[in-house]
Amino acid sequence: MKRISILIADDEEEIADLIAIYLEKEGYHIIKVSDGQEAVRVVEAQTIDLMILDIMMPKMDGYEAIRRIREKHNMPIIFLSAKTSDFDKVQGLVIGADDYMTKPFIPIELVARVNAQLRRFMKLNQPIANHNSIxxxxxxxxxxxxxxxxxxxxxxxxxxxxxxxxxxxxxxxxxxxxxxxxxxxxxxxxxxxxxxxxxxxxxxxxxxxxxxxxxxxxxxxxxxxxxxxxx
Known part of the structure; x- marks a missing residue:
């Protein structure tokens, strides 16, 4: 069975490493990048099943990265950001994120959210219908x-x-x-x-x-x- 690949895009290396440790214990294959530009490149080059995306990153921020990714890809994306205002949360959800967590965060809660998003996605993104009627x-x-x-x-x-x-x-x-x-x-x-x-x-x-x-x-x-x- 193919291992599920999760991309972590965060320029804070310690945070990315911490997330990776917890998710690798769940059996996930982890890929880490430190900027939005590289995140877009990785998504275009290989199959990514879920993304954890920071907003404030060099070269390309998370908002622009998700806009480009959503042009072609539909995998679950979780924003993990130090931006805590309601406006930032709503903006993140509106432009295409499936979930939004703020830093500092509890690692086991992030793992639970990752598992929940993957369960929904693997069920063909319920509630989108199980038929193909146009x-x-x-x-x-x-x-x-x-x-x-x-x-x-x-x-x-x-x-x-x-x-x-x-x-x-x-x-x-x-x-x-x-x-x-x-x-x-x-x-x-x-x-x-x-x-x-x-x-x-x-x-x-x-x-x-x-x-x-x-x-x-x-x-x-x-x-x-x-x-x-x-x-």
Whole structure:
């Protein structure tokens, strides 16, 4: 069986070494780099199953690295950063991270999060459907097999979580999902302060789908309840 490869991108060598020790005990193959530019190069050169990514790194920071990686790759990415503000956490999740931990951190908690992210990813990124039926709604096409979205033939670049939310809503037109429902199904975690995270993802998703130009919105807010897809 192929060993799972985890890439650690952090310019603090002691932290990278500490993480590696704990994850190697779990049987993972570990690759370490010290800057975002090298992280992107490694992801392009070999199969990486999960990334642990610092934000403040030389040559290329974590934000730019994740933007480039998300253009082609869908592996789980965990930000591990000294940036502790809510804004930084939300920004990290919006641009494509699956989880965010702040430094200093508890190593066994990081291991638990790594294991949880890999479990979800190995289950085909639940809740994305177990079928490959393409969804089409008035110029919008959603392909779960290729995880692509087009709007009137134009490719729309979505983060993995944005795609998951859109496919969840589109698979069940007119069904209302609360922020709690969406968080639990897409992130696979118990709902804890996830309402703002869901709201930010919905807002970004609407912008990418050019909802401001539509008379009949695809994603509708049901005030006091949640969101639904107007299919």
């Amino acid at each position: 969804l089409e709604f008035g110029g919008l096409t959603i392909s779960p097999e290729h995880r692509t979205v087009t709007l009137f033939g134009k490719n729309i670049e979505l983060t993995p979580k944005e795609f998951d939310i859109l496919f969840l809503l589109g698979s069940n037109p007119n069904k209302v999902y609360s922020a709690e429902d969406i968080f639990q199904k897409v992130w696979g975690d118990a709902y804890y302060e996830g309402g703002n995270t869901v709201m930010v993802h919905i807002r970004t998703l609407r912008k990418k789908l050019e909802e401001d130009k539509r008379k009949n919105k695809l994603i509708k807010t049901v005030w006091g309840v949640g969101y639904k897809f107007n299919g």
